[in-house]
């Protein structure tokens with residue numbers, strides 16, 4: 001049953017990180033109240049929430065408490081305990097349901113569902129042990145990438161194997177359970193599409209972003225992605241196809257590889273707002289966070305239109321001080337910092353968004369600022 005949630009009512013968020021914070025800030029503009037569940041006292045979302053429940057994500061009593069104060073519940077990360085979320089969705093209003101979390105938590109189910117949606121993923125095999133991997137790896141060949149089925153992110157929990165001699169390098173991955181081995185994709189670009197859908201099936205995609213990683217962490221998103229119009233159209237179509245197949249309510253980030261011949265291969269999904277969609281706060285007529293709130297509150301969605309070419313650059317721990325010093329120099333940069341106290345190296349602390357009519361000049365400005373030179 002689809003409900004409409006109105007301003008003045010409370011949105012509960014499981015997870016108090018920056019995604020929760022940006023969902024909360026968008027929701028508060030429309031007069032919603034925010035309750036957040038997070039184990040830390042001073043979480044980025046907790047700082048802007050009306051109600052904080054400080055407990056671990058799988059604490060059933062805390063989830064019950066969240067449901068008592070919330071009219072609708074959403075989540076900002078996918079590694080929540082699925083069984084707990086499922087139980088919660090039986091007595092609280094969780095319009096996104098729990099199934100999408102189950103599917104996207106596990107690369108094996110995720111890839112199978114993407115295929116069922118009629119979209120291409122890299123060829124892969126599943127192995128539950130290193131012995132099994134050895135037996136099936138030739139089906140994929142080399143180079144290939146072995147990834148843990150559960151729990152990997154930002155390049156963690158995966159190794160690239162260039163030949164059969166490298167096989168022992170994959171052994172430690174099996175300590176975390178089953179793995180997949182997938183063919184190495186010789187991509188020319190990595191792009192992502194954020195697709196959002198409400199309970200009535202209304203669906204919109206944000207313009208595709210081109211993602212540039214450094215040390216396996218997203219560094220920069222350039223929008224629109226510098227790919228052909230054919231790729232842009234195909235990317236949106238693929239994201240919509242997956243969203244429809246999964247009966248999506250809320251937000252799904254679809255990460256894709258683009259090949260030389262313009263073929264698109266889906267890499268992975270995230271069932272929540274995504275770092276590569278942060279640009280939409282300033283870059284589009286509606287941000288991924290506002291649209292997410294609309295989708296879970298049963299509101300009609302708005303078609304996102306890009307105002308101008310946009311670049312988003314991530315601010316990691318080591319970038320905070322040089323960025324702060326540079327603020328006076330760059331009035332056109334929108335600075336977002338998430339309120340995290342400890343600026344640890346490589347920790348995501350914030351991002352900068354720049355709208356531009358001269359992309360190359362802006363990319364040069366970013367480079368010459370010296371902030372991201374490490």
Ligand code: AMP
Nearest residue numbers: 122145153154155182183184185267268
């Ligand atoms: P993932 O955690 O699956 O998003 O992988 C992290 C990064 O590793 C991706 O953004 C790619 O740059 C790279 N990668 C992952 N899978 C593949 C693949 N099958 N072929 C080539 N590069 C890959």
